[in-house]
Amino acid sequence: MKYKKTVCAAAVALMSHAAWADSYLQQSLSEWPTMQSAVQQNGVSLYGAVDMGLNFQSVGGNARWQTQSGGVHTSQFGVFGREDLGGGLKAEFNLENSFTANNGAFGTSNTLFDRAAWVGLNSARWGALRFGLQPTANLPQFIDPFGEVTTNSVVTWLAGGAVQTARGVGYNADLGPGSSQVLVRESNAVSWTTPRVMGFGATFMYAFTNQAGVSPNASNQGVVASWTNGTLYLAGAYNRVWSPEVQTAAGLQTVRNDIYGVSAIYDVGSYVLSAAFSQVAPKLEGNGIARSYLLGATVPWGRHAVRASVVYRDTSGVHDAAGDPAKDSALGVMLGYDYSLSKRTSLYARAGFIRNYGISTVILNSNPLPLQTGSASPELGTTPMTASVGIYHLF
Template identity: 75%
Template structure:
């Protein structure tokens, strides 16, 4: 399973839907060159982020020290282009690549532009149409104070359902065959984002699976609708995600996952509070259901910022390896501190853990859980922990 690297791609939608000068999230995103709307009117711009830190991890009595890329922002570079066609219509494209700053490798093997690869049209009257690899129609990533990075975020791993089983690590793999999750990005996708009217707006997305003979044609179809004023942002999302063909009691088939979510962000500049709920319900008899609940907060003061999030994941209908109903839940906590040396450069520290209960086996920060002696099954009741200290620079 390939985890999608996650950071600020939601910023473009956030800007179109909540551009208020007193917003802390707005001011933070505006320091990222790709989201600075004044960056260009015609032409092509290069942008990126370089982020690396020293990371410590511990789980099941085993420890790991390493350098790690992307503690706050995924290390990335990209090209954004825009041409004013007149009459409020603009042609746009975005090519964006993630990389590992600690060793220089591509984030996704043999894929240069793994984060964004699309072309489209935008209009002040009709909204924005995009075709290609792009972010999905889901809840805003900044409901999580840590931006759902793939390293230091319990929301990414716990609410995302990164579960380790005998067969490896998969999205919500404890729920049964074909269980999945909304990916951060989808290839072969077409999306339309409406203009915002009276505070309301929406994004619709349809992604083709691109595989001959596999029904249905979609891999994901979803919609996220939101409303915002000067300080409050409310969003709700519904996605249908189809798995690759898997073996079930009825034979090999794709499984549709119905995924619902709601989020609220209260941002007055001097502090940010957020809450979110997400439910994953595979449409297959015998599979379980997962629900996650998140609370978060950010307290900026001068060049400093304190961050915290707490996530609880619970399930129903889950069974153990012997087919018996089992308890399967987990609690995650992440704390953080940022010190901004400038608008483009900052230092950070992060610390967090996930406490697994019952048969739960959610991982944190990409490190697999230890396995039971003589088995590929993960140890139960583990508490993976991660601590990071790092630096980033935006260009």
């Protein structure tokens, strides 16, 4: 499975709020490739990022060195366009691709634009309406000091519930059949983002399954609402996510997952603090519930910045392979350092781990856990670790 993040509508809200003129997040987001294109007034522009580094991974006595693309920013290129239609109305589109810089391969096989492929209308009075592949209505990625990147982020893997099983890796797979998570982005989606009034704003999304004979007709229904006064940023999200058909005691069926989240960011420029809580609750008798707690901090000075995040994931109502109630929790820590060579080029270092307790089998940075002897099931109680150094350039 692949876990990727992109800038959400909340980032645009922060960028447009004048009180953020002295904030670290406002300055940082203004340098992101997606944001550099999104703030333009008219025309078409190409943007992107190339991120490469060296990575060390270790789990269960197995260790390896490898090249790694996307240690801070997913290596990507995109095209953003905007046309002024008059009367405050603008047409917009965005096409965005991810790739691995170490070999040039597509981030998603046989898919040219796997990060964004949408077209829409934007009005200062009525908000923004978009159709196509786009970010979901969920908590903003910048609650994680590491931006919930595919690689060096325990938020991506632990809070996302990337659990290894005998059948592979699945979102919150330890909770039972049909358990899922809010995807980073949704295909076949329609969204509306309201104008921001007195600091308040919201995004509503409906994503179609586009599959005949499948009920319900939606794969995701979500809303995220936020408020900011410049220093403080608060957000809350609620999503209904339906799984593909899975085998249950009642036969083949889709499973609805109710996913809640709240977050807060406090940014005074000289430091940024963040906190978040989320819960995944599959609506199937016998399934468990997962809760995740996040604390994050970033301290910048001059060309330097240090970052840290701590994530704890706990569950209730889960069972082991024998069907007995079991402990299932994990703790993740990630530390980082950045040195800016310019506004567009930086060096970075990252190091972190996830400590699995009980029957927890969360992975980190796509590194599979060792298997139990003579079994396809992963070992329990493992601690995957990672460390990276690299460089990225934004254009």
